[in-house]
Amino acid sequence: MMQSGRALLPVISLILLQACSWESVQRTSYETVESMRIQQCMDQPDHDCPEQHIRYDDYQAQRERLLEQER
Numbered sequence: 001m002m003q004s005g006r007a008l009l010p011v012i013s014l015i016l017l018q019a020c021s022w023e024s025v026q027r028t029s030y031e032t033v034e035s036m037r038i039q040q041c042m043d044q045p046d047h048d049c050p051e052q053h054i055r056y057d058d059y060q061a062q063r064e065r066l067l068e069q070e071r
Contacts, residue, residue, distance in 0.1 A: 030056045 034053060041049035054062075 027056050030059060 037049075038053065
């Protein structure tokens with residue numbers, strides 16, 4: 001019984017590591033795009049700029065609400 005539990009440990013660890021890594025990739029990508037957008041707004045004042053920066057967590061919550069409304 002213990003052998004099967006030990007055999008699953010690397011598989012579970014790999015799944016958790018990939019999930020955390022994917023979240024990190026998504027968050028970093030979002031922040032990079034936001035930083036580029038902010039820099040563009042500062043460089044081109046006539047560019048249509050939002051009033052404030054939207055945090056990744058707020059963006060995700062808003063996205064989830066919109067997806068729920070579509071279902």
